[in-house]
Amino acid sequence: MQFFNHIAEALTIYFKDEYEIELSSSDVQIQPTRKEFEGEYTLVVFPLSARVKKAPPVFAEELGEYLMLHSDFVDGYNVVKGFLNMSLSAHFWREMMEQVSDTEAAFKNMDYRGRLVLEYSSPNTNKPLHLGHIRNILLGWSMYKIKQRCGHEVIRTQIVNDRGVAICKSMWAWDNYAEGETPDSSGLKGDHLIGKYYVTFDKVFNEEYALWQNSDEAQKYYKDHAEDGQSPADFFKKFKNRYFNEHSKIGSEVRKMLLLWEEGDPQVTQLWKKMNDWVYAGFKETYDKLEVTFDKTYYESDTYKLGKDLVEQGLEKGIFYRKDDGSIWVDLTDAGMDEKLLLRGDGTAVYMTQDLGTARVRYDDFKMSEMTYVVGNEQDYHFKVLFEVLKRLEESYADGLYHLSYGMVDLPGGRMKSREGNVVDADDLIEEVIQTAHSSVTERGGLEGFSEEDQKENIRRIAMGALKFHLLKVNPKKRMVFNPEESLDMQGHTGPYVQNAYVRIQSITRKMSDHTLTGFEDYRDINEEEKALIQLLLAYREVVLKSADEHDPSHLANFLYQLGKTYHRFYHEHHILRAESDAAMSFRFKLSQAVGQTLEDGMELLGISMPERM
RNA sequence: GGCUUCGUAGCUUAACUGGAUAGAGCACUUGACUACGGAUCAGGAGGUUGCAGGUUCGAAUCCUGCCGAAGUCACCA
Numbered sequence: 001m002q003f004f005n006h007i008a009e010a011l012t013i014y015f016k017d018e019y020e021i022e023l024s025s026s027d028v029q030i031q032p033t034r035k036e037f038e039g040e041y042t043l044v045v046f047p048l049s050a051r052v053k054k055a056p057p058v059f060a061e062e063l064g065e066y067l068m069l070h071s072d073f074v075d076g077y078n079v080v081k082g083f084l085n086m087s088l089s090a091h092f093w094r095e096m097m098e099q100v101s102d103t104e105a106a107f108k109n110m111d112y113r114g115r116l117v118l119e120y121s122s123p124n125t126n127k128p129l130h131l132g133h134i135r136n137i138l139l140g141w142s143m144y145k146i147k148q149r150c151g152h153e154v155i156r157t158q159i160v161n162d163r164g165v166a167i168c169k170s171m172w173a174w175d176n177y178a179e180g181e182t183p184d185s186s187g188l189k190g191d192h193l194i195g196k197y198y199v200t201f202d203k204v205f206n207e208e209y210a211l212w213q214n215s216d217e218a219q220k221y222y223k224d225h226a227e228d229g230q231s232p233a234d235f236f237k238k239f240k241n242r243y244f245n246e247h248s249k250i251g252s253e254v255r256k257m258l259l260l261w262e263e264g265d266p267q268v269t270q271l272w273k274k275m276n277d278w279v280y281a282g283f284k285e286t287y288d289k290l291e292v293t294f295d296k297t298y299y300e301s302d303t304y305k306l307g308k309d310l311v312e313q314g315l316e317k318g319i320f321y322r323k324d325d326g327s328i329w330v331d332l333t334d335a336g337m338d339e340k341l342l343l344r345g346d347g348t349a350v351y352m353t354q355d356l357g358t359a360r361v362r363y364d365d366f367k368m369s370e371m372t373y374v375v376g377n378e379q380d381y382h383f384k385v386l387f388e389v390l391k392r393l394e395e396s397y398a399d400g401l402y403h404l405s406y407g408m409v410d411l412p413g414g415r416m417k418s419r420e421g422n423v424v425d426a427d428d429l430i431e432e433v434i435q436t437a438h439s440s441v442t443e444r445g446g447l448e449g450f451s452e453e454d455q456k457e458n459i460r461r462i463a464m465g466a467l468k469f470h471l472l473k474v475n476p477k478k479r480m481v482f483n484p485e486e487s488l489d490m491q492g493h494t495g496p497y498v499q500n501a502y503v504r505i506q507s508i509t510r511k512m513s514d515h516t517l518t519g520f521e522d523y524r525d526i527n528e529e530e531k532a533l534i535q536l537l538l539a540y541r542e543v544v545l546k547s548a549d550e551h552d553p554s555h556l557a558n559f560l561y562q563l564g565k566t567y568h569r570f571y572h573e574h575h576i577l578r579a580e581s582d583a584a585m586s587f588r589f590k591l592s593q594a595v596g597q598t599l600e601d602g603m604e605l606l607g608i609s610m611p612e613r614m
Numbered sequence: 615g616g617c618u619u620c621g622u623a624g625c626u627u628a629a630c631u632g633g634a635u636a637g638a639g640c641a642c643u644u645g646a647c648u649a650c651g652g653a654u655c656a657g658g659a660g661g662u663u664g665c666a667g668g669u670u671c672g673a674a675u676c677c678u679g680c681c682g683a684a685g686u687c688a689c690c691a
Contacts, residue, residue, distance in 0.1 A: 344689045381686055493639040500653050577650045
């Protein structure tokens with residue numbers, strides 16, 4: 001910020017003239033003064049006094065005196081231990097008010113930071129989106145907005161996992177049990193319909209498995225393979241996957257389906273396409289409700305064979321090696337990781353192979369210098385390895401790779417398990433939040449006189465504001481326990497609270513049309529609340545940059561809450577339209593406008609729209 | 615077991631990357647201008663920052679060791 005530079009410059013000159021010491025910018029630490037002390041900004045003197053070997057309080061006095069004399073901005077000071085609290089002049093506040101009023105100016109002329117490919121959704125086509133996906137998607141969308149604001153050119157992508165055993169299970173179950181059921185005939189959203197048959201498969205398979213467990217064959221297996229003291233229940237729980245692959249009748253049918261799919265069998269392909277189209281229509285609906293879009297969608301069915309040539313190249317370069325069975329590996333033990341398989345002995349790909357290939361394809365498509373993956377922290381190790389391998393392959397974007405790893409969303413009862421049915425479905429959740437906002441709004445009657453269409457839109461914005469803010473206000477890295485009731489809160493530290501500050505300002509703006517703005521330059525006695533607002537507005541740009549650099553929208557969300565809170569307080573303490581003078585009214589109105597614009601802009605960066613009324 | 619991440623008020627969380635007396639919200643409780651919109655505001659109560667050491671002017675933050683939680687260590691995705 002300009003003021004920080006101003007002080008830093010003054011101090012640099014002072015240190016040079018007085019002590020012949022070159023200051024670096026990190027020596028100068030300025031922070032807002034804590035509210036229990038007098039002043040608005042505080043210089044932390046410890047690092048500076050250490051440079052000249054003087055006692056901090058004594059040196060703070062010395063600097064305070066110097067700044068009083070040599071800066072128009074510093075009007076007074078006091079010293080508490082090693083802290084120099086500065087009070088700033090009316091001249092400072094007026095000048096900052098000018099600066100802050102031009103809300104557009106803060107992000108003009110940002111340096112171009114290059115092209116960034118951002119992957120922020122990777123759904124499976126065998127089940128609908130749930131709460132975890134929502135956190136993923138909202139984080140990604142916000143990062144897109146923030147990165148773009150800070151000078152990046154962002155390409156938004158998703159990778160759809162549209163192949164494999166899982167989708168074949170749904171296909172098999174649909175084929176055998178659906179009797180031709182479609183989204184149209186059932187009234188179910190496409191992704192929910194497919195999810196339904198995924199569950200059907202699980203049920204049928206479990207029944208088959210339970211039956212088998214009583215057979216002589218199964219009993220023999222138990223006797224031959226169970227560990228000492230292992231109960232049948234325990235044994236068969238662990239054996240389930242092997243049963244599917246080696247004994248199950250329907251398991252073999254599903255695996256056959258997968259093989260047919262891989263061979264491009266027309267009938268299976270047709271079924272696969274039909275069902276996937278249903279799912280995509282369902283996903284699109286959910287994405288629309290979340291207000292997100294993509295520039296480019298990658299499908300695993302296109303990419304799952306990629307990456308083999310990259311692996312071959314690595315082998316030629318000598319950074320990978322081949323084992324006797326023909327499989328290809330990379331040894332990362334020198335980087336503190338393991339040996340990692342990159343290609344199976346039979347030449348087929350593993351997950352890692354695909355990801356290597358997909359990264360290269362994206363480079364071919366976009367020539368990006370950076371790439372960010374928004375993926376849950378259960379894959380931390382995978383990405384660590386992936387990035388290391390890409391680095392060894394000397395991919396040009398390797399230094400620009402980042403895994404935006406977010407914590408799992410758990411429910412009060414523990415982890416979400418789709419098989420056990422305790423998942424929070426994305427569509428259900430959105431519906432529920434909208435319902436809550438609806439009853440909340442009708443209770444208050446804030447939208448009376450609006451057309452039905454406008455009411456609906458305002459309610460939607462409030463509801464989505466609540467949900468999005470709830471998920472974005474916490475540090476992405478942290479695992480979060482999602483209490484459905486709390487996400488529906490609309491008071492306190494919430495999206496609607498911030499929206500309410502904005503709505504109040506809009507209300508004032510509408511009424512202001514009767515008044516004329518005159519003489520705000522003459523306003524002298526700038527009060528505490530006004531100063532606090534200006535200070536916050538001055539910090540906005542820094543906060544956005546910080547969120548961009550740290551890949552963390554929660555800084556921005558918490559800042560907006562703080563700004564809203566400070567405005568609510570100001571609003572309560574001081575009259576605006578009925579201010580004591582024209583000058584005060586103009587000043588406060590202008591300040592309110594700046595706050596309103598900043599709130600709206602900041603929420604937009606979180607993917608949240610403002611209602612006009614609520 | 616190895617590695618990674620995380621333990622802050624009853625609950626959900628913040629702390630400008632080592633700065634002042636750890637700051638909010640929910641819940642609980644006492645109040646508020648004959649309303650520029652009460653989805654608001656002011657106050658009260660609630661903390662040995664998991665435990666024990668260490669580093670220094672100064673530690674929730676850095677180091678070490680415990681205790682507890684989660685994730686991950688597949689020729690799964």
